Amino acid sequence: MNDPRPGQRFSLDETHDEFPKQNIEITPELRFSPAAASQPLIDAPPPEVDSALDRALAHPRKRRWGLLTLLGGSLTLGAVQAVETFREAWLGSDWLAGAWSVLGFFAVGLAGAMLGRELFKLRRLRRHARLREAVEDQDGDTFALLDQLRKQMGLSDDDPHWQAFLKAHQQHHDDGETRTLFAHHVLAPRDARARQMITRMSGETAIMVAISPLTLLDMALMAWRNLRLVDRIAALYGLELGYASRLALFRAVLTNMAFAGASEIATEASMDLLSMNLAGKLSTRAGQGLGSGLLTARLGLRTLKMLRPLPFSESEAPRIGDLRRQLWQQLKQVDKDQPS
Amino acid sequence: MALTLPQNLNDLLERTLDRQVRLAVTGLSQAGKTAFLTSLVNQLRHAGLDARLDLLTPVREGRILGAQRINQPDLSIPRFPYDEGIAALSSAPPRWPEATRGISELRLSIRYRSRTRSRHLLGEQAQLTLDLIDYPGEWLLDLPLLKLDYLQWCERMAELMTERRKHYAAPFLDAVAVLDPTMDADEQQLAELAARYAGSLHKARNEGGYTYVQPGRFLLPGELAGAPVLQFFPLPDLGDADRERFAALPAQSIYKTLEARFEHYKRTVVGPFYRDYFRRFDRQIVLVDVLSALNAGPDVFGDLRLALSTLMQSFDYGRRSLVNRLFNPRIDRLAIAATKADHVTPEQHPRLLSLVEALLAEPIKDLRYADVPVRAFSLAAIRATEARTVAGNADQQQPVLKGTTQDGEDVLLFPGDVPEQLPDADFWQRQGFTFTSFRPAPFTASSALPHIRMDAALDWLLGDKLR
Ligand SMILES: Nc1nc2c(ncn2[C@@H]2O[C@H](COP(=O)(O)OP(=O)(O)O)[C@@H](O)[C@H]2O)c(=O)[nH]1
Numbered sequence: 001m002n003d004p005r006p007g008q009r010f011s012l013d014e015t016h017d018e019f020p021k022q023n024i025e026i027t028p029e030l031r032f033s034p035a036a037a038s039q040p041l042i043d044a045p046p047p048e049v050d051s052a053l054d055r056a057l058a059h060p061r062k063r064r065w066g067l068l069t070l071l072g073g074s075l076t077l078g079a080v081q082a083v084e085t086f087r088e089a090w091l092g093s094d095w096l097a098g099a100w101s102v103l104g105f106f107a108v109g110l111a112g113a114m115l116g117r118e119l120f121k122l123r124r125l126r127r128h129a130r131l132r133e134a135v136e137d138q139d140g141d142t143f144a145l146l147d148q149l150r151k152q153m154g155l156s157d158d159d160p161h162w163q164a165f166l167k168a169h170q171q172h173h174d175d176g177e178t179r180t181l182f183a184h185h186v187l188a189p190r191d192a193r194a195r196q197m198i199t200r201m202s203g204e205t206a207i208m209v210a211i212s213p214l215t216l217l218d219m220a221l222m223a224w225r226n227l228r229l230v231d232r233i234a235a236l237y238g239l240e241l242g243y244a245s246r247l248a249l250f251r252a253v254l255t256n257m258a259f260a261g262a263s264e265i266a267t268e269a270s271m272d273l274l275s276m277n278l279a280g281k282l283s284t285r286a287g288q289g290l291g292s293g294l295l296t297a298r299l300g301l302r303t304l305k306m307l308r309p310l311p312f313s314e315s316e317a318p319r320i321g322d323l324r325r326q327l328w329q330q331l332k333q334v335d336k337d338q339p340s
Numbered sequence: 341m342a343l344t345l346p347q348n349l350n351d352l353l354e355r356t357l358d359r360q361v362r363l364a365v366t367g368l369s370q371a372g373k374t375a376f377l378t379s380l381v382n383q384l385r386h387a388g389l390d391a392r393l394d395l396l397t398p399v400r401e402g403r404i405l406g407a408q409r410i411n412q413p414d415l416s417i418p419r420f421p422y423d424e425g426i427a428a429l430s431s432a433p434p435r436w437p438e439a440t441r442g443i444s445e446l447r448l449s450i451r452y453r454s455r456t457r458s459r460h461l462l463g464e465q466a467q468l469t470l471d472l473i474d475y476p477g478e479w480l481l482d483l484p485l486l487k488l489d490y491l492q493w494c495e496r497m498a499e500l501m502t503e504r505r506k507h508y509a510a511p512f513l514d515a516v517a518v519l520d521p522t523m524d525a526d527e528q529q530l531a532e533l534a535a536r537y538a539g540s541l542h543k544a545r546n547e548g549g550y551t552y553v554q555p556g557r558f559l560l561p562g563e564l565a566g567a568p569v570l571q572f573f574p575l576p577d578l579g580d581a582d583r584e585r586f587a588a589l590p591a592q593s594i595y596k597t598l599e600a601r602f603e604h605y606k607r608t609v610v611g612p613f614y615r616d617y618f619r620r621f622d623r624q625i626v627l628v629d630v631l632s633a634l635n636a637g638p639d640v641f642g643d644l645r646l647a648l649s650t651l652m653q654s655f656d657y658g659r660r661s662l663v664n665r666l667f668n669p670r671i672d673r674l675a676i677a678a679t680k681a682d683h684v685t686p687e688q689h690p691r692l693l694s695l696v697e698a699l700l701a702e703p704i705k706d707l708r709y710a711d712v713p714v715r716a717f718s719l720a721a722i723r724a725t726e727a728r729t730v731a732g733n734a735d736q737q738q739p740v741l742k743g744t745t746q747d748g749e750d751v752l753l754f755p756g757d758v759p760e761q762l763p764d765a766d767f768w769q770r771q772g773f774t775f776t777s778f779r780p781a782p783f784t785a786s787s788a789l790p791h792i793r794m795d796a797a798l799d800w801l802l803g804d805k806l807r
């Protein structure tokens with residue numbers, strides 16, 4: 001963008017041309033022979049999105065140059081060392097040392113590949129976040145962006161959901177209309193699966209915590225279940241997570257939860273308290289289970305909202321209230337079956 | 341304001357449950373009301389089957405079971421000629437539905453499943469009654485007359501007389517110029533002048549393309565043809581100063597006679613028309629044929645703008661409560677539609693949209709003030725063209741329309757850019773846009789009509805009632 005230009009005065013007798021007729025280009029009627037070759041109007045092919053935006057995930061991205069240098073350096077040095085040892089062993093016919101150095105080289109290669117994979121997966125997560133932003137801001141041709149999104153979600157060209165979307169989409173649809181259709185045909189089935197998964201897994205977590213005998217075990221359970229849930233939701237939207245990207249995402253989800261609007265937290269907390277009140281009617285263990293289940297559910301919903309390629313519209317957004325009752329009912333069942 | 345009682349107990353019940361909607365399809369003549377209604381019935385009858393209504397939420401969610409025409413409440417009013425319209429469209433060669441000559445009514449019952457919280461359960465079956473009327477657009481412009489007295493009307497008509505319009509009214513203007521309104525009335529002379537006035541309206545409407553022509557019954561008198569109630573006309577060159585002078589005139593003077601006839605016209609023709617058909621709406625769609633006006637030049641375009649903003653003052657807008665839903669319904673949601681959008685290529689739709697918003701800027705401001713949600717659409721009730729591209733110059737694909745003109749000639753054309761704002765003198769000088777009338781695409785009576793954005797408009801107008 002240029003800076004807004006300041007006001008400027010011209011004297012009236014300054015020589016001036018006719019009023020410049022810029023920017024209003026009006027194309028007159030054009031007629032073509034009906035026999036002229038014409039093709040059906042197709043939407044433009046998707047251009048490569050290489051937006052300079054680098055607001056990956058929720059927080060500003062900073063490269064860990066130190067860590068990267070350390071890791072990359074040790075790997076390179078390790079490799080050099082292994083090759084060097086091998087050469088000496090070869091010359092000295094020291095077979096044992098040679099075998100060790102081959103093994104060492106192999107180990108270094110493995111570590112390097114792992115590091116590369118991690119970096120690649122992290123990049124994919126960032127790219128997903130960027131694309132999501134571009135679609136949201138209507139940055140470019142919506143249809144092209146959605147096509148890109150389809151590819152990222154790992155859907156083939158003849159995926160039935162995508163085909164249903166293509167069938168519904170018409171040339172004259174505007175950006176908003178196109179996105180509504182995409183959300184309905186491509187995302188809604190995945191949203192439903194994600195929601196089912198959150199319900200199921202939070203219920204399972206609640207029950208596991210309720211019947212587990214050890215507090216330490218509870219904590220391990222929670223960590224394991226929650227990471228697993230985040231993983232599965234990401235997979236639904238075509239994201240495969242590595243260790244680093246999983247942690248990055250998990251951290252982003254937690255930050256996001258912590259910074260969610262104060263009012264939202266307040267209402268959610270009071271509702272939780274209310275259900276805790278109800279939980280008074282449950283045993284302590286079941287009450288703890290309910291708390292953990294709710295936390296898992298909340299985390300799951302938050303992940304869903306963060307990863308879904310298009311933001312939820314007001315009416316579709318999943319709410320925690322629906323899950324709460326289900327959880328409580330499940331836990332009452334546990335209490336009945338397991339008199340303490 | 342008097343209360344409007346629902347017509348019978350059943351209606352009262354339906355309205356209490358919010359299961360009845362009266363949709364006002366408003367538009368001047370040739371705006372596309374009949375085409376819109378025909379398409380609406382057709383789309384809803386084919387909803388969930390072969391109609392493409394992806395933007396209508398209940399259809400997308402698979403909850404619409406179907407729609408049927410049912411008996412209308414007032415049996416003395418003709419039924420909307422839907423079958424005739426479909427027959428015309430499916431004849432060979434296809435024709436547009438006949439122009440409307442009188443009032444007709446239509447009641448549609450829409451069956452749907454209500455939405456449930458869980459996706460797996462089927463909702464309860466529910467029903468929505470949709471009431472629609474069709475009428476000649478010419479008569480609509482009579483509604484603003486109700487707020488004017490004779491002298492004000494004469495002033496209003498004088499303001500409309502642009503140079504170009506004077507040309508169509510020349511025979512009338514010449515004759516009326518020598519008339520002395522203080523003289524005693526001569527029946528023969530008044531009838532003669534009224535005939536000339538009607539002639540000038542016909543010419544302005546049919547040759548000039550003007551829409552602001554009053555009174556509407558002069559163009560389409562129906563059963564009133566030749567009755568003295570239609571024998572009046574506006575006197576030129578009157579001002580507020582004349583009011584007192586003329587008030588003292590005897591009853592048989594020309595001025596007083598014209599005034600009495602004007603008042604009579606308002607009381608017996610316009611009043612009942614308004615009371616019976618235009619007071620009980622819940623939703624409204626205003627159809628505007630911007631493209632023809634754009635083609636006709638600056639004079640007609642300005643005229644259309646004036647006509648629409650005057651017209652929209654005749655409706656009641658406002659938020660609803662249960663009480664006024666029952667006894668004093670108001671329009672609580674409104675769509676503004678640029679019709680015949682199949683006359684432009686798809687990439688021009690955003691421009692068409694902002695143009696129609698600019699055209700109706702004044703009424704939209706009032707609506708915002710009344711806190712009534714408005715949305716603009718570019719739509720084609722019955723799509724007659726197909727969008728394609730041809731290789732243009734400089735490697736660019738030139739979007740074009742493919743269709744058949746009214747004369748049966750196949751054409752491939754780009755109609756020109758639609759201006760995004762109210763067009764300025766520069767635009768008119770270069771006259772970018774050309775409007776070509778198309779014949780409807782071939783169609784078999786048992787299928788759904790092709791359309792542009794009917795689904796989005798219906799979703800806006802009815803979507804919240806079909807939950
Ligand atoms: N291409 C096209 N033309 C239309 C459409 N709707 C109306 N028209 C044209 O406009 C004319 C008047 O339409 P009509 O529905 O009779 O207008 P009404 O006077 O408001 O009832 C028709 O004869 C058609 O030529 C449309 O959706 N597409």
Ligand SMILES: [Mg+2]
Binds near residue numbers: 439476
């Ligand atoms: Mg009509």
